Amino acid sequence: MPNSQVKYLIIIAGPTAVGKTELAIRLAKTLKTEIISADSRQIFRELSIGTAKPSEDELKEIPHHFINSHSIAEQYSAGDFERDALVLLDSLFQDHDFVVMTGGSGLYIKAVSEGLDTLPAPKAGLRELLTARLLNEGLEKLQEEVKNLDPDFAVTKEILNPQRVVRALEVFHTTGTPISHYQQKNLVSRPFKQILIALDRDRAELYHRIDSRMDQMLDQGLIDEAKSVIEFRESHALQTVGYKEVYGCLDGLYNEKEMERLLKQNSRRYAKRQLTWFRHQGDFKWFKPDEFDKILGYIMTESGLK
Numbered sequence: 173m174p175n176s177q178v179k180y181l182i183i184i185a186g187p188t189a190v191g192k193t194e195l196a197i198r199l200a201k202t203l204k205t206e207i208i209s210a211d212s213r214q215i216f217r218e219l220s221i222g223t224a225k226p227s228e229d230e231l232k233e234i235p236h237h238f239i240n241s242h243s244i245a246e247q248y249s250a251g252d253f254e255r256d257a258l259v260l261l262d263s264l265f266q267d268h269d270f271v272v273m274t275g276g277s278g279l280y281i282k283a284v285s286e287g288l289d290t291l292p293a294p295k296a297g298l299r300e301l302l303t304a305r306l307l308n309e310g311l312e313k314l315q316e317e318v319k320n321l322d323p324d325f326a327v328t329k330e331i332l333n334p335q336r337v338v339r340a341l342e343v344f345h346t347t348g349t350p351i352s353h354y355q356q357k358n359l360v361s362r363p364f365k366q367i368l369i370a371l372d373r374d375r376a377e378l379y380h381r382i383d384s385r386m387d388q389m390l391d392q393g394l395i396d397e398a399k400s401v402i403e404f405r406e407s408h409a410l411q412t413v414g415y416k417e418v419y420g421c422l423d424g425l426y427n428e429k430e431m432e433r434l435l436k437q438n439s440r441r442y443a444k445r446q447l448t449w450f451r452h453q454g455d456f457k458w459f460k461p462d463e464f465d466k467i468l469g470y471i472m473t474e475s476g477l478k
Contacts (some may be wrong), residue, residue: 179265179364180475183210184274185281185450186371187443189381191461192415193226193370195302196274197234198464199471205268206235208257210275210284213409216244220415221389238377244404254283258362265364270475278449285368285454287360291351292341302338314341322350333452334373367474369467370456379440384437414436 182203184196200207211214213223217240225239237260242248257273261284263270275281282288306314314337319326321344330336331423343351373381398418404410405419417438423432450456459467472478 176269178269178475180270180367180471181284181362181364182270182272182367182369182471183281183285184272184369184371185278185380185456186276186461187446188375188439189385189443190371190378192274192276192371193230195461195464195467196272197226197230199468200234200272202468203268203270203272204472205270206237206264208260208271208273209236210253210257210273210280211238212248212250212253212277213412214239214275215242215248215251216240216409217242218401219395219397219409219415220246221392222418224385224389228242236469241356244304244401245350245411250277250279250283251288253280254288261364270471278446278453282453285362285366289354291343291350291354292347297347298342298345299338306334306338311337314338317341322352324352325350325474328352329452333449335449336452355460359438365475368454368456369456369470370450371461372458372474373460377433378443380438380462382443383436384422386432386439389414390432390435395421398422413442 175228182199184199186192196207212221212292214225215238216223225237238253261271263377273281273284281287288330290464302314311334314334315326315331318331318337318340322340325331325340330340342350343349343354372378394414395418398410398415399422401410402419402422405415410416410419414435417431417434420426420427420434426434457470459470469478
């Protein structure tokens with residue numbers, strides 16, 4: 173039974189294949205609590221191999237939430253996750269002082285941790301135009317433009333995130349109002365404290381783990397899994413790394429050898445983008461996955477139990 177008036181959400185973030193699942197399970201066992209998955213694809217029952225879900229044995233070790241909870245035929249957004257996760261947390265904190273949330277979907281984590289910005293939709297074609305500018309002119313050029321248009325946004329960590337810089341320009345050129353104006357209106361508070369932990373490995377080691385995971389996925393039947401849900405291939409979950417490369421092969425755009433190369437290359441690039449996101453979002457404390465004692469000590473210190 174809980175013994176503290178203060179509740180703590182422990183967020184374990186990091187790139188694909190870094191070792192989040194193993195750490196989350198070990199922490200949940202130690203703290204006698206449960207795990208919320210913050211993964212935008214693991215919620216779907218039909219997607220297992222390409223989403224690197226915890227194994228059946230791992231799922232039996234500790235209660236997991238938001239894994240196999242929905243069908244790929246359903247629409248489910250980060251906003252839906254924010255709403256549902258907050259309701260679940262309210263219930264879990266009745267019995268636990270700590271809850272562990274882990275995953276690589278930065279937007280899902282941000283939704284629960286900070287709340288989502290309610291921003292206007294961009295003008296048609298604007299995102300494509302700004303993305304092309306980012307590729308052709310570079311991030312620094314767009315950062316300078318944002319600094320002139322929105323000085324308040326420019327002094328935040330988000331100015332280092334290419335996606336957020338593009339979004340800031342989208343909002344301004346669509347509405348004439350800086351994105352910081354909308355963000356200030358959407359500040360939220362949560363009825364629990366948060367302990368933000370991010371994992372990283374030596375880059376060569378991480379990339380080796382990613383390549384090995386792709387080999388394992390192919391051996392387990394990734395192609396057949398992609399075929400089984402091909403009628404939903406236009407859904408966002410299947411327009412992501414791990415599935416889009418398979419569909420390109422099935423469409424005859426390249427052979428299986430090239431598909432395998434693209435799977436590994438794009439997964440490594442995705443991991444790099446995840447690292448960039450988490451380094452520029454929130455105040456994460458970074459650890460190696462095998463530093464369990466240090467991580468547990470940090471949690472105890474942050475929660476005042478040490």
